[in-house]
Amino acid sequence: DSGVTQTPKHLITATGQRVTLRCSPRSGDLSVYWYQQSLDQGLQFLIQYYNGEERAKGNILERFSAQQFPDLHSELNLSSLELGDSALYFCASGGRGSHNEQFFGPGTRLTVL
C-alpha cells in the first residue's frame, strides 16, 4: 500500500460526457502527479501540482484539467470524452525524497463507450 488513494476504481461513461477523478496523496507529500496509461501509449505524464500550484505540465489535452485543493487532494477533470480517452489514470505523490521517488495510487480505470 503506497498510501496514495484514488477514487473511483472503475468508471464507465459515454462519449461526450465529463468525469472527475480524485486523488489523495500520502501524508506529508505536497506534490501530486497525474499519468495516463494506455496499451499503445504507455505511461504519459499529464500534470504536476505542488502545494496547490501547477508545477509542471506534460501531454495534457485541453479537454483535461486538474487542480489541487488546500487539503492537498487533487482532482483530474476529463470532459468531452472520446473513445481514445479510455485508459488507466494514475495519481502519484512524493518527489520530496533525495531519490525523487513517486508513490503511485492504485489507479482509476476509465472506459468510454
Added chain:
Amino acid sequence: GQSLEQPSEVTAVEGAIVQINCTYQTSGFYGLSWYQQHDGGAPTFLSYNALDGLEETGRFSSFLSRSDSYGYLLLQELQMKDSASYFCAARGGQNFVFGPGTRLSVLP
C-alpha cells in the same frame, strides 16, 4: 523531443541475472529512475541515479552514464515474483518521461 528507449521483452530463468538497458534523450536531464509494475498493479519505485555510477539496493542495482545517455537496471538472483514490466523514467525540463517498458518473464 524527449524519449527513452528500452527493450520490449526479456526472458530469464530463476536464479539468473538480467540487465535491462535504457537509453534516453531529454533536455534538462535530472536523473534516471526505475519502476516495476506487475500486471493490473501500479508502478512502484525501485531506484534512482542522479550521478554516474552504480546504486545497489538488495538484489537490484541501477547504473547511469550521463556521457553516454545510458542506464541499466540489473536484477540478480531472479525470482518468479520478479516477472513484471520495468520502466525507466527521466525528468526532462518540465516533463516526466517514461520509457515504453520492458516485460520481464522469469521461467522456472
